[in-house]
Amino acid sequence: MFLGSANNFEKVVKEYQAPVRRLFLNLTLGDEMLSDDLAQDTFIKAYTSWSTFRHLSSTRTWLFRIAYNVFYDYKRSLHPTDDIETAVTVHPQYEIDTNLKSDLYKAMKLLSDIEKICVTLALVEDQPIKTVAKITGMNENTVKSHIRRGKEKMANFLKANNYG
């Protein structure tokens, strides 16, 4: 694939906008405007750094990796001392947001950022653990731990809300 052409890049955006925006929707607990801003940053970075992409992974994986970095940078800009692996809240506005759009975001709210990322990539986007590890730069066992903890938290929420 060659991204020097704007037409070709447009195809890439059209094809991958859904998974990238869905990842950000889960990370921002349904904030569509913020999600779109972060997704837009992701695709612009992809366009400008295409020459560094060596096709050692799929385009989807590469875009998820950029999205992860964009989100990391965004988090750092909000709270320079926070670490994405330990931070629980995404944005101050969510602390007072008691009217989240769906149970999905209510359940996601209980997860740390890195748990949200791992759970979304593995269980929503069906990415293999190995790929999630590559995207997040963590080893596979750490990814599995984050997913297990995320699932436990979500399971407790679901049980408390009459699911299952």
Add this chain to the structure above:
Amino acid sequence: MGRKVNGQQSTGNDMVSKFLKENKQTVTDNGFTERVMETIPSSRVDWNRVLQVVCYLIVVSTIVFGGGWKMGTDIFDGPTIKDIALNLGQTCLYAMLLVVLVAASVLYNFKDGLGNWLDELGDVLAQFIHTTKQDVGSGI
């Protein structure tokens, strides 16, 4: 979204996976791609187009300055069989060069489609392996 599954006995893991699948958002484009395309840097060199132009210039130069035009007109002007045979080697060379250049240009353009296809194949294989692992109980 948020459909509740009452009275169903399932493990926590199955319940979460099922919940996430049922609540997977359908994200429609709604002008997102257009907004992205409006903001990408426009000064980037379109190397694809540059290569195309270079290929076409080489082909045209070869024909005009390499005697290809004259050979063509000679042949069509009704030369003898001997003349055609003499020119055949050189004509073949030009024809081959032309084919190679055009093929290179076409391949370069269709490389996009090939790349996309390979990406998709990789994704499908990865998901198949992931699903198979889950099926045999070695998943998380």
